[in-house]
Amino acid sequence: GAGVSQSPSNKVTEKGKDVELRCDPISGHTALYWYRQSLGQGLEFLIYFQGNSAPDKSGLPSDRFSAERTGGSVSTLTIQRTQQEDSAVYLCASSRSGVDDREQYFGPGTRLTVT
């Protein structure tokens, strides 16, 4: 079956521009996560969506970052006024339920480069 898909796979943008990253979770998965993986760093939690509940945004590094999930499925991560330190791989994951769920399935990521 189809896994988690993300688009675009690569994005190069100029400093100060806004970018949108898209995630399509596995069908039927109610939980969706965004992580950031910077060079030499582990995966850093950004935000968590579970069904219709309010998202956990505690990992977002600044108010330039926002995310939404429409219809409980597709999610978009938006970075406004991008900075060079935003350059990283942005990974999306989904799981069946979130709470006490065993496995998070990851997408291939979007590699963002801010010049």
Place this chain on the structure above:
Amino acid sequence: QKEVEQDPGPLSVPEGAIVSLNCTYSNSAFQYFMWYRQYSRKGPELLMYTYSSGNKEDGRFTAQVDKSSKYISLFIRDSQPSDSATYLCAMRGGPSGGSNYKLTFGKGTLLTVNP
């Protein structure tokens, strides 16, 4: 001190060697421990999932958890060139804890198995 410490390597071994990968952690609330494998330019994939102290074996892979020492290990027997990847440890709290869906990752260890 970071919550999860993992030696980034790189680690280079000959084919057939036994590989030992390790992580230490400081948060005693962590109860579930995972090892992910990440090939270059791909998303992480779950290799092993353990709860509580002890060993868990799956083919050539053995995961070991020592909660008293806050230390987890992944052993790879008869390593193959196809095992060359970055190995990430991850952990989270139990069902009674808050935010137990959040995974905290180590930085990852880059492993190369030479034919």
